[in-house]
Amino acid sequence: MASTSHRLNRVIWILAGVAAILIGWQLLSLFLPPVYVASPAASLRALGRLAWGSTLWIQVLITLKRLVVGLAVGAAGGWALGIASGLYARVRAFLEPIRWVGMTIPVVIVAGLAALWFGLGDFTVMVVVGLIVLPTMFVNTVEGIRAIDRDLVEMGRVFRFSRRLLLREVYLPGIASPSIAGLTLATGIGIRAVVLAEVLGAASGIGHAFSRASSWLETDVMFAWIIALLALMALIEFGVLRPVRRRALRWRKAEQ
Amino acid sequence: MIVFEHVSKSFDSLKVLNDVSFRLASGDILGVVGPSGVGKTTLLRLITGIIAPDEGSVQVAQGAVGYVFQEPRLLPWRTALDNVAVALRAQGMEKDGARVKAAEWLGRVGLAGFEHYHPAELSGGMAQRVAVARALAIEPAVLLMDEPFVNVDIDLKSSLMVMLQGLLAGGKTTAVYVTHDLTEALRLADRVIELQADRTVRELDLSDRAAVARDWFARASAQE
Ligand SMILES: Nc1ncnc2c1ncn2[C@@H]1O[C@H](COP(=O)(O)OP(=O)(O)OP(=O)(O)O)[C@@H](O)[C@H]1O
Ligand SMILES: [Mg+2]
Numbered sequence: 001m002a003s004t005s006h007r008l009n010r011v012i013w014i015l016a017g018v019a020a021i022l023i024g025w026q027l028l029s030l031f032l033p034p035v036y037v038a039s040p041a042a043s044l045r046a047l048g049r050l051a052w053g054s055t056l057w058i059q060v061l062i063t064l065k066r067l068v069v070g071l072a073v074g075a076a077g078g079w080a081l082g083i084a085s086g087l088y089a090r091v092r093a094f095l096e097p098i099r100w101v102g103m104t105i106p107v108v109i110v111a112g113l114a115a116l117w118f119g120l121g122d123f124t125v126m127v128v129v130g131l132i133v134l135p136t137m138f139v140n141t142v143e144g145i146r147a148i149d150r151d152l153v154e155m156g157r158v159f160r161f162s163r164r165l166l167l168r169e170v171y172l173p174g175i176a177s178p179s180i181a182g183l184t185l186a187t188g189i190g191i192r193a194v195v196l197a198e199v200l201g202a203a204s205g206i207g208h209a210f211s212r213a214s215s216w217l218e219t220d221v222m223f224a225w226i227i228a229l230l231a232l233m234a235l236i237e238f239g240v241l242r243p244v245r246r247r248a249l250r251w252r253k254a255e256q
Numbered sequence: 257m258i259v260f261e262h263v264s265k266s267f268d269s270l271k272v273l274n275d276v277s278f279r280l281a282s283g284d285i286l287g288v289v290g291p292s293g294v295g296k297t298t299l300l301r302l303i304t305g306i307i308a309p310d311e312g313s314v315q316v317a318q319g320a321v322g323y324v325f326q327e328p329r330l331l332p333w334r335t336a337l338d339n340v341a342v343a344l345r346a347q348g349m350e351k352d353g354a355r356v357k358a359a360e361w362l363g364r365v366g367l368a369g370f371e372h373y374h375p376a377e378l379s380g381g382m383a384q385r386v387a388v389a390r391a392l393a394i395e396p397a398v399l400l401m402d403e404p405f406v407n408v409d410i411d412l413k414s415s416l417m418v419m420l421q422g423l424l425a426g427g428k429t430t431a432v433y434v435t436h437d438l439t440e441a442l443r444l445a446d447r448v449i450e451l452q453a454d455r456t457v458r459e460l461d462l463s464d465r466a467a468v469a470r471d472w473f474a475r476a477s478a479q480e
Contacts, residue, residue: 151329158304158323159394161346169342173333251333251374 035219043223050224055209060228063194063206066122067232070129071190075183077130078137083171085138086145095138102135107193108200115201125205128197133186140182144175176248184241191233206232257282258303258398258430262312265298272298274455275312280447282317282397285424285431287441290451296434297326299451300400303432317430319397320347322390324404328383330375330390336362336382337371340390347394361389364419366412380407388416392423399424399431405440417443438472 022040029039038046050056085092111128118124148171156166198207206225213221258280265273272295280286288296301307302314304321330339340358345351362371365385375383384407391399405413421444424431433444441448448460448468460468 151325151327152331154306155323155325155329156346157306158321159343159346159390160320161342165342165346169331169334173331176333251376 035217038220038223042220043227046218046220047224047227050221050228056224056228059204059206059209060232062122062204063198064232066125066198066205067129067190067194067236070126070194071133071187073126074130074133074190075137075186078134078182078186079141079179081134082138082141083145083175086142086175087171092142099135099138102131103139107132107196111193111197111200114197118201120201120203122202124201125194125197128201129190129193132193133190136186136189137179137182140178140185141175144178144182145171147178148174173251177252180241180245180248183244184237187233187236187241191229191236195229257315257317258286258432259315260302260312261315263302263309263314264311265295265302265307265309271455273302273309273451273457276457277312278447278449278457278459280430280432282430283426283428284447285433285445287438287445287448288432288434288451289436289438289441289448291436291453294451294453295455296451297402300402300432300434303398303400317397320394322392322394322396322399324384324387324391324399324401326402326406328375328380328387330383330386332375335372335374336367336378336386339375339386340393343390343394357393358389361393362386364392365389365416381409381412384408385412385416392420396429399429400434401431402434403436404433420444439469442469 025037025040029037029042034042047056081091081095085095107128110131111124114124114127114131118127152170152174153166156170161169194205195207195210198205199211202208206229210222210225213219213225258278260276260278263273263276264271276299278286288299290296298307300323302309303316304323305314305316308314330336331342334342337355337358340361341351341354344354344357349357359368359371362368365388367382367385367389370378370382373382375386378386384404388401388404391401405416408416417440423429424444431444433441435441438448442462442465446462448462450458450460452458462468
């Protein structure tokens, strides 16, 4: 079938992309001293040591918890505010300056202030992640509401849909796609924010472990943590985002 | 009951309806004919209250409004069955009853077996019939139809028209049927108004329907 060969083609190109990264990495490690770039093999050995000593699992779980809680709260907040702003021009206007501040202040500053206010630890990191992902989710949701098919809203009005029914049957399914796109984007931003916040505002987690390895010039360990981080992202992408996307947009299959 | 009194409506500088008046009693069926862009859909939207007249007044009796839009306008994320059931739910029907009734109505428009199809999996004419089922299922006090059978093939259209005639005959439903095909209007309607390109409105004298049709086709062929 055409679609299977199409998919196979895609997979081949993805694998080629992965291979390109690995080859590039290997080449760099051949030409640069190990203190700059650890080779793939050395990085994997360091990762093995971390996993054996159980440091890896503990730190990954700490980071995962902070990421998931911060992301969930920030994304849910941005989503709810986005819906309200999409529906009511007044709310949108009121939130506009706050959104602008939120999107303009760099993560480093948010993390520095949060560490100052709340001390080092979980709460600080979660606050940073939440604050950083919120505007992204917000903007995507507002755009989603504004892009809703006005004709469907008119249909709902004519058939006397209650506010609740209109929200459930027209607005929410209508913004499913941009909401999930926003969540994907927010997750990418969140994972960067969590690491930075852990460098500045925590004494544990992947970010902290990374910065410690960096001050000891343990390049292989630094690379091991990068691998751990990528694995974490893959876990979220394939374990959460994709299933959610598939479920929420199941009706789309019919359109293809 | 639907009453238009000296209704005018413009979009920006474009005057679409100019001084339109008519009065429909409960149970009346009005046909609206006229060329493309003349304001037929605008007239229906005024009846729903979605848009308001610039001048004059529009009064519509209380009760549910069923609307077959010019395009199906179904919820793409809902199945054919749920699209009809949701409209019933909006009128206050409970879930199971709504689904049973929705299935009945899909059967009546010839869509038994397609209950679980999504709109994208239906042909244009099938989707349009779901929209017809949705509008009729709620047993509206006011039924608005904007070229409802435009994508439906001729045999099916005939049987749906017969069904519609049966439903409306002697009932309390006030209906407005928009079409560019006068013969359709003559089949269904008690009264027919023609919106004309010069923004005037004329009610056709239906005491001699054959003469009206003859005159219509004579004018149509004169334009060609
Ligand atoms: N929301 C709107 N904004 C601006 N102009 C509009 C709007 N709705 C309709 N019009 C204009 O009003 C005129 C009448 O439109 P309408 O849709 O009522 O025509 P119609 O008789 O239903 O035509 P058709 O047979 O092609 O459906 C058109 O010139 C159209 O461009
Ligand atoms: Mg129209």
